Amino acid sequence: MRNIAWEFRPKTLEDFVGQQHLLGKNAPLRIILQKSIQNNHVLPNLIFFGPPGSGKTSLANIIATNLQGIFLNFNATNFKLDILKKELEKYQHTLTKPLVFVDEIHRLNIAQQEFLLPILEQGIIRFIGASTENPFFTLSPALRSRSFLFEFRYPERNDLEILYNRVITKYPPKHDFMEIKNWLLDNHTGDTRAFLNILDVALDIDSIMQVKKESLEKMLQNSQGAKSQDTHYDYISALIKSIRGSDENAAIYYLACLIQAGENPEFIARRLVILASEDIGNANPNALNLATSTMLSVAKIGYPEARIILSQCVIYLASSPKSNCAYLAINNALDDTKKRMDDVPSHIKTHAKDYKYPHDFGGFVQQIYHIGKQYVHFKGIGFEKTLQEWLEKIKRK
Structure with a gap:
């Protein structure tokens, strides 16, 4: 049985469609991969993140094929540390460095992420993770710091047209397909897999009768709902x-x-x-x-x-009452510290002898902590009004 999404999954970097910001000529990820594959350089730890159907897993498989080594493929939804440990034990006393791929890496719990840290640090494995979630929200800073992060984007219309033409060249439709082509390209969700699946269905119908876009619209709505x-x-x-x-x-x-x-x-x-x-x-x-x-x-x-x-x-x-006071305060301070970071006043440095301990003065004593502008601007909303009143009372006292 034909499966177009599987059949036309890219097998090489040259076959890969889209993600030109990563894989185009002189793009950062392409340079890293070419050096690793062609010149036998060490592959750095990589984390791919972006929407479903954008090619993250396909690219991981391409890398694994080109490196021609041991490929351990896991999905974080059913990932078990014991299984990975047993696999790694096989290569413990060899020069082999397996390529470990973990899909849906954002689903790893903290213990699983921490287990990976020394392995990545020591270069025991080559590692690729893939996620539909932003790793800055879902992965520990320690795991992120040991990896290069690359964001995948939804494919462009032109990218999907290239795939469409590849499929049609091999499986030419029997009836006029121009309306279907335009509908597919105009209404794609950005998910390459879903695009190829609906094209597959359209070609199946075409082998029997003329395809109507209304039928595809109904099928797409029923299968995907609001997921777009x-x-x-x-x-x-x-x-x-x-x-x-x-x-x-x-x-x-x-x-x-x-x-x-x-x-x-x-x-x-x-x-x-x-x-x-x-x-x-x-x-x-x-x-x-x-x-x-x-x-x-x-x-x-x-x-x-x-x-x-x-x-x-x-x-x-x-x-709840709303205030963006904290948001504005830290952003303004970060803007200033990008330009310049002032020296800490001598009396509040570590082991400073002339530091005045506020508790010795009833909880507050006037002294300089920083000569700069005001960053915190209370808006007097909700509990912020209470905080502002507290500060005023403390400083008056």
């Missing part, structure tokens, strides 16, 4: 902006859209944690506590019950 290129970005953006705008009903609607589309509850929860600090902050400090608890809870529980936890959090955040 817009789901991951536009719906989460609408959710965040609705919460920021204190529209609890709109926020719950967009949360429902994300759940209906099968969005990972952990991804939604992480965005809520960021919002709790960025848009609410000290106007309601408990918002961050609840969002963090939500993130931990949905990771353990999952759907369908996770929908209730997410709903509770979304309503709470939308109903």
Whole structure:
């Protein structure tokens, strides 16, 4: 039985379509791979992240084929450390360095990530991870620091047209296919695998009768629901902006859209944690506590019950007073420190003898900590008003 998505999966770098920012001529990832494959250079640890169907796993397989070594392929959804340990023991006293690939790497727990750290540090294996989630939110800093991170993007229309032409050249349709071609290219979700699958179905129908785009539209809607290129970005953006705008009903609607589309509850929860600090902050400090608890809870529980936890959090955040004071303060300070970092005043350096210990003066004493501009501008909203009043009382005293 024909499977176009599998058959036309790229086997070489030359076959690979898209990701020109990474694999085009003189692009960074291409240079790294060419040196590793052609000149037998050591392959650095790599982490690919980006939307599904953008070629992350395909590229990992291409690298494995070209390196012609031991390839250990894992998926983090059922990853077990014992299995990896047993595999690595086989090569413990050899010069062989297996290439270990872990798909959905964002699903590794902390213990599993920490196990990888010394292995990567010592170069015992060559390593590639792939994720549909941003590793800056899902992976430990230690694991990220030992790897080169490359972001994959949705393929362009021209990329998919190249794939379309390859397929049609081998499997030419019996009927006029121009309308179907234009519909496929205009309505693709950015998922190459899904694009080839629907093309496969269209060619099957074409072998019997003329294909109607209306039939494909219905099939695509039923099979994918709201899961499209817009789901991951536009719906989460609408959710965040609705919460920021204190529209609890709109926020719950967009949360429902994300759940209906099968969005990972952990991804939604992480965005809520960021919002709790960025848009609410000290106007309601408990918002961050609840969002963090939500993130931990949905990771353990999952759907369908996770929908209730997410709903509770979304309503709470939308109903909370809003302040971006903390967000603006750190950004302004970072802008200044990029230009210059001042010396620390001598009296507050380590072991300074002329430092005045505030507790010896009833909790506060006037002394210079930094000669610079004001970064924190309270807005007098919610609990921030209380914090501002506390500071004023402390300094007056």
